Amino acid sequence: MAHLSQKEYEEALGPLLHELSDAARWIQETGQRLVVVFEGRDTAGKGGSIHMFASILNPRQCHVVALPSPSEREKSQWYFQRYVEHMPARGEISLFDRSWYNRAGVEAVMGFCSSQQVTAFLKAVPDFEKQLVDDGIYLFKYWLCCDQERQEERFADRLNNPLRRWKLSPVDIKSRALYDAYTEARERMLAATDSPHAPWTLVDFNDQRLGRLTLLRDLLDRLPDTKLPVENIPWPKLGHDPIKERYGVMKPLPSYRWHDRDD
Amino acid sequence: MAHLSQKEYEEALGPLLHELSDAARWIQETGQRLVVVFEGRDTAGKGGSIHMFASILNPRQCHVVALPSPSEREKSQWYFQRYVEHMPARGEISLFDRSWYNRAGVEAVMGFCSSQQVTAFLKAVPDFEKQLVDDGIYLFKYWLCCDQERQEERFADRLNNPLRRWKLSPVDIKSRALYDAYTEARERMLAATDSPHAPWTLVDFNDQRLGRLTLLRDLLDRLPDTKLPVENIPWPKLGHDPIKERYGVMKPLPSYRWHDRDD
């Protein structure tokens, strides 16, 4: 498959971002609540996809939920308790960078929980999600797929690119040898938790740019007509020359001189 | 002043982001805590600056704190209470998109609080921040400046660019006529809260790209030597052909066909 070039990607993305922006305004103005769960293969592109959303949305409206490992106290509570805390209020969007599905994915494959816990989780999920959906929350769940060849390339990039090195966790390293086990865990998870009220959507992220476009197009298509008229804002002239900054207590920093640094 | 081109910006930014990445690793591995407060003129570029950080850092480490308006109950609590909740734990970074300084800025200028409350706030801040700094937290406070000419251009952009329209709040619209009042409020705030343990830094954001570089360079210079050796990670061969995704319960979505959309 031919990969999408950066230029093609940006041309295709532009109109979608405008639609996303309209959708966010609709969510705000009509008081909707949106939850998007991003799960998937390590390196598939969850972070980049979330970034596509977060980069154009109001951070007061759109929250990225990337929880740390649970504390001992949290581990002993109702499994969903620490996630529930981050469900959106009126007009808000919660983007889950991994989610309650950890239990069916990494925890199950790496043995961080018992098989009884996995089974109980898979049984509980559809009812838990039904509660949210019945309460009026839009809940979309995406699982991002990629072949091991792509995964190996991206792991290698994380290994060698200092800017991405933090993305390489000890669990990732062990996961390389467990590609098949993750597939099996995913299939079991899909079979148990793909429900009419909260269906799963798989997206092929072998080409990450194309994957992001596909995901965003799908999400937008699932929302109802979100086109609202833009409020007209009266915009009178200032009536005077624009004012310049003036400094009393202290001056601004001297500007960074990037040329000198190159020397 | 000549503006920085996108290309120049990216060339200059690259090495700084590598330093930032190193600093984040140092914060993580040595268990530091970092708070960065972003305040400034409307449209100056707080969001873009925060985005510069957040786009390359681990969302589990680096949290953007963009609080909604306080509830009635929160309004009646200790003024700093709802901010304290978001102070970083070991290894974490909290980026405040606006902060407790609202009281000395927008609240003071727009009359959302009494002048006694502003005075009490200005008196309380240095001790509050000293508590955090004495506890070992790195606290950096940036105020982003721009002339009204730039502000008017950027307001106009928000008015006309649907992707940025959400950035135009009713308060912003009133703020156009209050440029001087904001300057005065800032000067009063600087005089009262620029302390040895938590100094303010003004950054000129008339050129936003240059402003971001200047801010980031300054922040990096305030941290001690953050260079840590990169841990060597053994990376054995897979030992088999890379595995392809296989799908049982459901197939991935068909890819987004961007060409057709253009027709």
Place this chain on the structure above:
Amino acid sequence: MAHLSQKEYEEALGPLLHELSDAARWIQETGQRLVVVFEGRDTAGKGGSIHMFASILNPRQCHVVALPSPSEREKSQWYFQRYVEHMPARGEISLFDRSWYNRAGVEAVMGFCSSQQVTAFLKAVPDFEKQLVDDGIYLFKYWLCCDQERQEERFADRLNNPLRRWKLSPVDIKSRALYDAYTEARERMLAATDSPHAPWTLVDFNDQRLGRLTLLRDLLDRLPDTKLPVENIPWPKLGHDPIKERYGVMKPLPSYRWHDRDD
């Protein structure tokens, strides 16, 4: 019906409190979690019943959850969200002084929510509670009953006894005229939410002492055998005369002189 005297009550209560204490130790040592919901007629005796528990239990183990009215933001969240936050961790007990059932009681009768919201709530409750019970939480729900004659006497006491005046809310005052409506709301609620996994128990609180004994006996009977051997604690002699308090920086307050006050 002959009322229980204070002396009879205390004699009967003693052994039950010992059992409760054993049960609390069992919950602690075996890591159980217990939720008790106290609902019922205004003035029936919820507060006194909760007090019976809280007065002998460790406040670090046993939490009374008496939530204030929801904020606007909370009102717009998943209905159960603000209650979920207070679910017990390992070894803990949560006593809910009123609960999510507000929606089927006071909110329904007083018109604080729409009839659609009541219907949706009644439909959602059994699944919500099943989630908790399936997760291993012990969930007991008590509804405390009393005739209007008793209620009127107790309202009159609240009206005239300054120590209890705070118990008389404006809603209570309106509730006097709505005794039947509350009965109907309760019956509808029982029909919808009395489930095999989370059954309701009605307790007659026309005699509050007897009601408390009845409730406690029932709760203890629902728990499995909670008798654990008491750990033997070695208790060596002090080996010196007991030490007296000595004061340097300041002295204690002079003791309250109650006789003088009587003069």
Place this chain on the structure above:
Amino acid sequence: MAHLSQKEYEEALGPLLHELSDAARWIQETGQRLVVVFEGRDTAGKGGSIHMFASILNPRQCHVVALPSPSEREKSQWYFQRYVEHMPARGEISLFDRSWYNRAGVEAVMGFCSSQQVTAFLKAVPDFEKQLVDDGIYLFKYWLCCDQERQEERFADRLNNPLRRWKLSPVDIKSRALYDAYTEARERMLAATDSPHAPWTLVDFNDQRLGRLTLLRDLLDRLPDTKLPVENIPWPKLGHDPIKERYGVMKPLPSYRWHDRDD
């Protein structure tokens, strides 16, 4: 010293509770906030004192704050962070059953923190508390004293009385041998944290009843005149015979038969 009998205690307590009730109403109606810190010798009587307050106050107004040990994450945050969360909102009372002073007491004596941490804490406290007091919070701090002879008697009671056994923690057992060390830690703490804005009050709890009266009298005397007129509530006749409970879905439990149990 002659101990106060239960009868004398109740006679003396009555009028004080009425004053406390008035004070609570004043706090509610005028929107004050009250924090009471209960610290002191093990077994001195913190729990009983808190219970004296909580037993007559509205649990929606008056919160007992008895925090568990901090999680690893909390340990790494600003020391006061987890306490700040429980500061009162308008009209509320927070009763701290132990508090941030743990660091100067049990943690210092038992070596749960470093001596640098104790020193830093003692230095930080006055400024932290000044923040709260300057914000308008009433902050009262009581340290409950008792001789070791009383402490030994009460430890023995906890050892032998199953209802109180939970009060005997492993730390208590070690504390028996450290009476003097706790005295020294207290004196150091008093010297460092008895400030004009947040003074300490020692109360002799060798007689717990007398101690509670002394503490409550002192607290009431520190509040301004809290007498507010009681609102007159119109109380019309019901206009019909009082209604009896009627049961449809289910019947109440049979009453507990305490006589049979005695057989």
